Amino acid sequence: xxxxxxxxxxxxxxxxxxxxxxxxxxxxxxxxxxxxxxxxxxxxxxxxxxxxxxxxxxxxxxxxxxxxxxxxxxxxxxxxxxxxxxxxxxxxxxxxxxxxxxxxxxxxxxxxxxxxxxxxxxxxxxxxxxxxxxxxxxxxxxxxxxxxxxxxxxxxxxxxxxxxxxxxxxxxxxxxxxxxx
Numbered sequence: 554x555x556x557x558x559x560x561x562x563x564x565x566x567x568x569x570x571x572x573x574x575x576x577x578x579x580x581x582x583x584x585x586x587x588x589x590x591x592x593x594x595x596x597x598x599x600x601x602x603x604x605x606x607x608x609x610x611x612x613x614x615x616x617x618x619x620x621x622x623x624x625x626x627x628x629x630x631x632x633x634x635x636x637x638x639x640x641x642x643x644x645x646x647x648x649x650x651x652x653x654x655x656x657x658x659x660x661x662x663x664x665x666x667x668x669x670x671x672x673x674x675x676x677x678x679x680x681x682x683x684x685x686x687x688x689x690x691x692x693x694x695x696x697x698x699x700x701x702x703x704x705x706x707x708x709x710x711x712x713x714x715x716x717x718x719x720x721x722x723x724x725x726x727x728x729x730x731x732x733x734x
Contacts, residue, residue: 589616589629599641608688609637609645628656636663636686638717646718647673649686649693661688673719677703681713691717699724 593615600608613632619625631653639646652667663686671679671693680700686693694714701708701724712725 589618591617594632606641607639609641611635611642626658628658630654630656634665646720647671649684651684662686663688671715671719675703677701677719679713679715679719679722686717688717693717693719696725 593612595613596615597609597611598615599606600610610630612630612634614630616629616631618627618629630651634651634654635642636649637645638649648671649663649665650668650670650672651665652669654663654665656663665684665686667682669679669681669684671684678701680702681695681697683697684693684695692714693716694712696712698711699709699713701722708724708727710724710727713722714725715722
């Protein structure tokens with residue numbers, strides 16, 4: 554009887570442990586982590602029109618995404634980037650430097666964040682925290698505080714509109730004092 558009781562306890566233990574398997578539940582789509590279609594570290598990308606270099610982008614990290622499951626591509630740039638405007642790294646009209654950004658290929662806009670600098674050929678430098686560069690219209694704008702450093706001094710304000718070469722610009726709400734030559 555002792556052997557029968559111990560055999561029964563082993564069978565009961567075996568049945569208890571094997572019946573404890575629970576079928577996996579379906580994970581809601583909202584809980585699944587999205588993943589980039591493509592990730593590139595330390596990449597350089599050349600944009601050309603009619604065999605002429607228009608812009609060159611160097612990015613610490615670049616991720617390609619589809620926008621809302623459509624065919625529109627969104628590029629997320631992180632870990633620092635440099636965009637050479639109207640040329641390459643050796644000869645260009647302006648350079649845009651930032652920490653991170655998002656480029657929407659359908660509308661041709663780059664929204665840049667974190668320590669943004671736009672520097673033109675004359676060495677004038679725009680500093681801001683947020684800037685929108687429109688590739689299609691060759692315009693840049695921001696509604697955030699701006700500081701412009703030039704040979705003649707420093708200008709400050711809130712908001713800016715300019716061409717992408719940063720040759721012609723307008724501070725929307727100038728602040729502070731500056732001297733006119």
